[in-house]
Amino acid sequence: MSHISENGVKKICEICDRYANENTPLMMILSDIQNEYGYIPLDVQQIVSQKTGISVAEIYGVVTFYSFFSLEPKGKYVIGCCLGTACYVKGAQQIIDKFSEIIGIKPGQTSGDGLFTLDALRCIGACGIAPAVTINGKVYPKMTVDQVSKIVDEYRAMGGAQ
Amino acid sequence: MAKINIKIEGVPYEVEAGQTILEAAKACGYEIPSLCAFNHGECSNGSCRVCLVEATGARGLVASCVYPVSEGMEITISSPKAVAARRASVELLLSNHNQNCQQCDKNGKCELLHVATITGAREGKFQGSKTPTTYDDLTPSIVRDTSKCILCGRCVARCQNAHGMGILGFENRGFKTVVGPAENRSMANSPCILCGQCVSVCPTGALMEKSEIDKVDAAIAAGKHVVVQTAPAVRAALGEEFGMPVGTAVTGKMVAALKRLGFTKVYDTDFGADLTIMEEGTELLHRLQNGGVLPMITSCSPGWVNYAEYNYGDLLPHLSTCKSPHQMQGAIIKSYYAEKNGIDPKDIFAVSIMPCTAKKFEKERDVMEVNGIRDVDAVLTTRELAKMIKRAGIRFDKLPDEDYDHDIMGDYTGAGVIFGVTGGVMEAALRTVYYVLTGKEHDAIKFEAVRGLEGLREASIEINGQTINVAIANGMKNAKVLLDEIREGKSKYQFIEIMGCPGGCINGGGQPIVRSCFLPNEDNDILDTYRQKRANALYSEDERQVLRQSHNNPQIQELYKNFLGEPNSHKAHELLHTTYAAREGFND
Numbered sequence: 001m002s003h004i005s006e007n008g009v010k011k012i013c014e015i016c017d018r019y020a021n022e023n024t025p026l027m028m029i030l031s032d033i034q035n036e037y038g039y040i041p042l043d044v045q046q047i048v049s050q051k052t053g054i055s056v057a058e059i060y061g062v063v064t065f066y067s068f069f070s071l072e073p074k075g076k077y078v079i080g081c082c083l084g085t086a087c088y089v090k091g092a093q094q095i096i097d098k099f100s101e102i103i104g105i106k107p108g109q110t111s112g113d114g115l116f117t118l119d120a121l122r123c124i125g126a127c128g129i130a131p132a133v134t135i136n137g138k139v140y141p142k143m144t145v146d147q148v149s150k151i152v153d154e155y156r157a158m159g160g161a162q
Numbered sequence: 163m164a165k166i167n168i169k170i171e172g173v174p175y176e177v178e179a180g181q182t183i184l185e186a187a188k189a190c191g192y193e194i195p196s197l198c199a200f201n202h203g204e205c206s207n208g209s210c211r212v213c214l215v216e217a218t219g220a221r222g223l224v225a226s227c228v229y230p231v232s233e234g235m236e237i238t239i240s241s242p243k244a245v246a247a248r249r250a251s252v253e254l255l256l257s258n259h260n261q262n263c264q265q266c267d268k269n270g271k272c273e274l275l276h277v278a279t280i281t282g283a284r285e286g287k288f289q290g291s292k293t294p295t296t297y298d299d300l301t302p303s304i305v306r307d308t309s310k311c312i313l314c315g316r317c318v319a320r321c322q323n324a325h326g327m328g329i330l331g332f333e334n335r336g337f338k339t340v341v342g343p344a345e346n347r348s349m350a351n352s353p354c355i356l357c358g359q360c361v362s363v364c365p366t367g368a369l370m371e372k373s374e375i376d377k378v379d380a381a382i383a384a385g386k387h388v389v390v391q392t393a394p395a396v397r398a399a400l401g402e403e404f405g406m407p408v409g410t411a412v413t414g415k416m417v418a419a420l421k422r423l424g425f426t427k428v429y430d431t432d433f434g435a436d437l438t439i440m441e442e443g444t445e446l447l448h449r450l451q452n453g454g455v456l457p458m459i460t461s462c463s464p465g466w467v468n469y470a471e472y473n474y475g476d477l478l479p480h481l482s483t484c485k486s487p488h489q490m491q492g493a494i495i496k497s498y499y500a501e502k503n504g505i506d507p508k509d510i511f512a513v514s515i516m517p518c519t520a521k522k523f524e525k526e527r528d529v530m531e532v533n534g535i536r537d538v539d540a541v542l543t544t545r546e547l548a549k550m551i552k553r554a555g556i557r558f559d560k561l562p563d564e565d566y567d568h569d570i571m572g573d574y575t576g577a578g579v580i581f582g583v584t585g586g587v588m589e590a591a592l593r594t595v596y597y598v599l600t601g602k603e604h605d606a607i608k609f610e611a612v613r614g615l616e617g618l619r620e621a622s623i624e625i626n627g628q629t630i631n632v633a634i635a636n637g638m639k640n641a642k643v644l645l646d647e648i649r650e651g652k653s654k655y656q657f658i659e660i661m662g663c664p665g666g667c668i669n670g671g672g673q674p675i676v677r678s679c680f681l682p683n684e685d686n687d688i689l690d691t692y693r694q695k696r697a698n699a700l701y702s703e704d705e706r707q708v709l710r711q712s713h714n715n716p717q718i719q720e721l722y723k724n725f726l727g728e729p730n731s732h733k734a735h736e737l738l739h740t741t742y743a744a745r746e747g748f749n750d
Contacts, residue, residue, distance in 0.1 A: 042345060042748065045342075045344070046748065054328075055322070055327060055328025055329070055331060056328075056331075056344045056748070057318075057328050057329060057330055057331025057333070057342075057343055057344045058328055059343065059344075060333055060334045061331040061332045062333045064333045064335065065334070065335050066331075070195045084410060094411060099341035
């Protein structure tokens with residue numbers, strides 16, 4: 001547990017305290033940590049365990065069950081390609097393959113420069129605009145393979161600025 | 163409870179309202195195949211689908227383990243639809259199972275194989291890819307093999323219920339799901355206390371003790387001087403492995419079997435228990451009279467010691483410095499016994515038969531040796547001993563009753579016997595402390611106030627005008643209550659006994675597996691009663707002893723006179739006491 005700074009521990013504890021009166025606070029705590037830090041490593045889970053009394057194994061189980069949570073730091077821009085049924089029949093596989101090819105990472109991975117994470121998502125409920133891609137929450141409707149490289153270039157141009 | 167009327171297989175029955183179909187059917191004399199009925203509420207997920215039946219008023223087939231009975235319900239277990247569905251459920255479980263039944267140590271006590279047999283499930287009906295296997299044998303105590311795991315979650319529930327720890331959990335999702343410590347890491351790199359409670363509820367061979375039978379075989383084959391000792395709780399349960407009623411004490415037959423298995427000497431760990439009382443009782447009196455760290459906590463249970471080192475590093479000075487009885491006895495075997503018999507301690511191989519998986523770890527602790535000589539060389543569980551007996555072709559029930567070797571450490575008292583049940587160490591200690599403080603024996607001998615199987619108990623004992631407040635906890639969930647009190651400076655106790663397993667050693671992680679389906683002659687409520695039955699076996703052996711206080715054991719008196727000097731002497735400390743150190747749970 002030595003990997004986390006004193007300040008870091010304090011912040012995680014603060015997040016846990018936000019939900020001290022909830023009966024089942026785990027999802028809310030983990031969501032906040034994910035949103036604020038971008039990932040939830042085991043060290044952090046141990047702090048949450050001590051604060052809440054929920055076992056580390058159970059917390060780890062929740063973190064690995066939901067694809068929203070991540071054990072590894074995610075890239076600055078998280079590209080989510082929907083591979084749900086509607087998007088898939090509309091060619092989503094070719095789109096995710098193109099992202100893969102251009103950025104040089106497989107789905108689930110983060111690029112070496114820390115800029116991009118590529119995620120394959122199951123249905124995100126946007127079947128009407130299939131195939132859909134989200135990047136940090138921004139939705140790109142009716143994607144085509146040709147658009148991919150332009151979008152990647154735009155984000156590369158923004159770089160670390162966001 | 164209100165009664166309601168139902169029909170099973172067309173036959174009318176009156177059953178208790180609020181029961182599940184599975185419970186009601188069991189009470190009416192039916193066995194619906196299931197993987198949880200034997201397990202007493204530690205699974206209510208209804209996810210395995212092995213217990214599907216037809217019931218009127220329900221849509222489709224229902225999982226009888228979670229579906230409640232209702233007035234007028236007609237239940238059909240034997241319809242072709244239900245039979246086929248149950249078989250398919252088991253076949254699906256088998257499709258992601260390694261199916262090496264012949265090589266599996268659980269064979270004979272495997273619930274999956276049992277339900278496969280009664281549902282007529284065929285191996286290999288559904289072929290496909292399998293979840294990647296994790297095989298973890300890095301701890302000296304427990305082996306986890308996920309290729310046999312059916313993801314029922316009973317181990318997860320038991321760890322939570324007994325200890326409030328939850329070392330094991332479900333992780334990942336769908337086909338990749340495994341049950342294990344966080345990150346699917348080894349139990350060796352987790353704060354697991356190795357008590358083996360998960361092993362005792364696992365329906366398959368996914369969690370098993372790490373066998374040391376080979377080590378013992380090798381020592382016997384090499385012509386070593388192999389000395390064996392048996393823990394108190396072993397005699398209260400070993401008979402179950404040979405079809406004897408739960409609660410049968412089999413001390414004499416067990417000794418007879420060990421003698422036939424090629425052990426040179428067969429001793430009772432109760433001698434070590436008596437020795438522990440002399441050392442621990444003296445330590446307690448010393449702490450009471452000299453303002454030592456109080457409350458003092460017993461240190462016989464290696465599961466509890468592991469828990470303390472992982473979670474309460476700041477409270478370790480409260481633990482008695484005494485080694486556990488079998489480690490003490492091992493140290494005495496390799497010193498006093500060796501000296502008396504003119505044997506080089508290096509030629510002695512000390513084996514302990516224990517109801518415990520954590521003892522396997524305990525004997526490996528760095529501090530469990532004296533001058534480079536390990537106290538104990540191998541620890542076998544009660545189950546492993548049963549395997550050795552069966553393998554040797556010995557008909558256990560036909561054996562005569564034989565006596566332990568008695569030459570220099572065979573004698574034991576009733577105080578040593580009751581170590582195997584929660585409250586027993588406390589009672590044994592009180593018998594001796596009473597004598598030391600008053601100069602006479604406690605008239606009643608027994609201290610009823612400290613008996614019982616509840617997880618947390620307390621009592622106040624008047625001795626010579628002095629009140630000693632004591633508490634007893636079994637299961638770490640209960641221990642935590644007492645430990646937190648100490649941490650907050652609110653503890654009113656002078657002496658605390660803590661045992662790792664619920665009920666104490668009689669219910670240790672190395673004891674025979676208790677399942678209704680493998681105990682056809684026991685009552686339906688055996689899962690409620692087996693602990694008390696095993697405890698009674700020990701208490702009645704105590705009653706039968708002429709000597710019932712550790713300090714009256716003549717061979718213990720001789721040991722002090724001829725070898726150790728007095729309790730807590732320099733030599734006693736060197737051989738019989740140990741140290742503890744705080745440890746980090748997730749240590750990598």
